[in-house]
Amino acid sequence: MKEIVVAIDFSKGSIHALEYAINIAKKINANISMVWVNNFITQETVFSPIPIGNQNRIEVKKHFENLLKKYKKKLMPGKLKYKLRKGKVYHEIANQVKQDDAYLIIAGTHGVSGFEKYWIGSNAYRIVTYAPCPVITLRNEFKFYDSIKKILFPIDNTLESKQKFPFTADLASYFDAEIHVLLLYSTSLKSVQRKIDSSAMQAIKYFEDKKLKYVLKRKKTDNITKTALDYAEKQNIDLIAIMTEQESTTANIFLGPSAEKMVSHSPIPILNLRAQKIISN
Numbered sequence: 001m002k003e004i005v006v007a008i009d010f011s012k013g014s015i016h017a018l019e020y021a022i023n024i025a026k027k028i029n030a031n032i033s034m035v036w037v038n039n040f041i042t043q044e045t046v047f048s049p050i051p052i053g054n055q056n057r058i059e060v061k062k063h064f065e066n067l068l069k070k071y072k073k074k075l076m077p078g079k080l081k082y083k084l085r086k087g088k089v090y091h092e093i094a095n096q097v098k099q100d101d102a103y104l105i106i107a108g109t110h111g112v113s114g115f116e117k118y119w120i121g122s123n124a125y126r127i128v129t130y131a132p133c134p135v136i137t138l139r140n141e142f143k144f145y146d147s148i149k150k151i152l153f154p155i156d157n158t159l160e161s162k163q164k165f166p167f168t169a170d171l172a173s174y175f176d177a178e179i180h181v182l183l184l185y186s187t188s189l190k191s192v193q194r195k196i197d198s199s200a201m202q203a204i205k206y207f208e209d210k211k212l213k214y215v216l217k218r219k220k221t222d223n224i225t226k227t228a229l230d231y232a233e234k235q236n237i238d239l240i241a242i243m244t245e246q247e248s249t250t251a252n253i254f255l256g257p258s259a260e261k262m263v264s265h266s267p268i269p270i271l272n273l274r275a276q277k278i279i280s281n
Contacts, residue, residue, distance in 0.1 A: 001029055001030055001031050001078060001079075002025075002028055002029060002030035002031070002102075002103040002104075003030060003031050003032075003033060003100040003101060003102040003103055004021050004024065004025050004030045004031070004032045004033070004102060004103060004104045004105070004106060005032075005033050005035055005093060005096050005097050005100060005102045005104070005105045005106075006018050006021045006032055006033070006034050006035065006105070006106050006107070007035055007037075007089070007093055007105065007106075007107040007108070007123075007124075007127060008034045008035060008036050008064075008067075008082070009036065010036075010063055011108070012140050013108030013109065013139070013140040014107075014108045015067075016108055016138070016140045016142075017106050017107055017108035017138060018032070018034065018067070018071065018106075019071075019144075020106060020136075020138055020142075020144055020269070021106040022071060022074050022075050022080075023144065023146055024104070024106070024136075024148075025075055025078050026074075026075065026078065027147075027174050027175060028103070028171075028174050029078065030078055030103060030104075031075075031078045031079040031080070031081070032075060032078065032079075032080050032081070033081055033082070033083055033096060033100055033102070034064060034067065034080070034081070034082040034083070035082070035083045035085060035092070035093055035096045036060060036064070036082070036083070036084055036085070037084075037085045037086065037087065037088075037089045037092045037093065038084065038085070038086040038087075039086075039087065039088060039089050057084060060084060061082075061084070064082040067080075067082070068080060068082070083096055089123040089126070089127065090123055090126040090127045090129075090130040090131075091130070093105060093107075093127050093130075093131070094127075094130050094131055094132055097131065097132055097133050098132060102133055103133065103134075104133060104134050104135070104136065105127065105131050105133060105134070105135040105136070106135070106136045106137075106138075107124050107127050107128075107135060107136075107137050108124070108137070108138060108139070108140060109124040109125075109137045109138065109139050109263060109264065124137055124263060125260050125263050125264070128244050128259075128263060128272045129244055131272075131274065132274070133274070134167050134271060134272065134273050134274065135244075135271075135272040136239070136269050136270065136271050136272070137263050137269065137270050137272060138268075138269035138270070139266075139267060141267070142267060142268065142269060144238070144269075147175055147177075147238075148171070148172075148175040148177050148238045148239050149175070149177055149178065149236075149238055150177060150178050150179075150180060150235060150236060150237045150238050150239075151168060151171065151172055151177050151178070151179050151180065151237070151238065151239045151240075151241060151271075152180045152182060152228065152231065152232050152235070152237040152239070152240040152241065152268075153168055153179050153180060153181050153182065153203065153241050154182045154184055154224075154228050154240070154241075154242065155181060155182065155183050155184070155196055155199050155200045155203060156184065156196060156199070156224075163243065163273065164241050164242075164243060164273050165202075165203060165206045165207075167241075167271075167273055168241045168271070168273075169206060169207060169210045169212060171239075171271070172207075172212050172213075173210060173212060176213075177212075177213075177238070177239075178213040178214065178215065179207055179212060179213065179214040179215075180214070180215050180217060180231075180235060180237065181200055181203050181204060181207075181214055181215070181216045181217070182217050182218075182219065182228065182231055183196050183197070183200050183216070183217065183218045183219065184196075184219050184221055184224055184227060184228065185218070185219070185220045185221070186220075186221055186222060186224055200216065204216065217231070219231065225261045225262055225265070228240065228262070229262075229265070229266055229267075229268070232266075232268050233267070233268070237268055238268070238269070239268065239269050239270075239271050240262065240266060240268055240269070240270050240271065241270075241271040241273060242259055242262055242270060242271070242272060242273070243259070243272075243273055243274075244259045244272045244273065244274060259272070
């Protein structure tokens with residue numbers, strides 16, 4: 001079975017993420033590891049809803065046991081388990097992923113309102129950028145249902161866009177979701193537009209080969225993030241696939257600050273896919 005890691009700090013946002021993860025795990029036949037990190041060495045510790053001393057590990061376990069009682073049967077036949085780790089949150093979440101050979105991380109974000117000062121809120125984007133596997137981030141107010149029906153797939157002119165194909169297609173296949181291939185032109189340069197068109201055609205060919213449903217849309221914009229989010233809300237998109245910042249990648253409109261804005265501001269869950277180093281021949 002596949003493995004999903006869910007970051008848990010016992011805030012409403014992290015419990016909401018767990019419930020979302022259970023829906024996905026049932027569809028893809030996965031187990032779930034809930035991970036809490038004792039990050040007492042950081043300033044963020046003062047915001048933890050759980051006391052941090054070693055003597056309080058029992059209390060943390062009690063919280064997890066309550067979650068097991070509430071959600072264990074909902075995940076069956078998958079297994080729901082928990083892990084307590086110590087150190088920097090994003091390091092330890094990544095270490096758990098490596099230990100489990102996890103398929104996916106799911107983490108809550110506080111967004112721009114309703115901020116709860118637990119460690120999920122301040123570490124969500126660090127988890128995204130440090131993760132060795134895809135990460136889905138979602139805000140507490142997002143109302144989800146049993147299925148993912150529509151996935152937004154923005155296309156830009158960089159090589160990393162192609163790296164979104166396999167995982168997005170895989171997830172779409174599990175849910176029989178429709179993929180919205182959205183071409184976003186932020187320049188009038190024909191050479192750049194041709195690169196975007198070429199990437200889109202490759203995406204379409206890939207999705208057609210996988211026998212997936214898709215639609216193709218084009219938008220001219222001077223604000224990539226806003227245009228993508230506006231489109232997603234109007235089309236009732238359930239998930240947005242973007243690339244996230246890693247070392248040794250080419251420039252990308254969905255890397256760095258733009259990716260962080262998407263993670264923080266999107267009312268819709270974001271599928272954050274790691275951009276790998278690309279070597280040109």
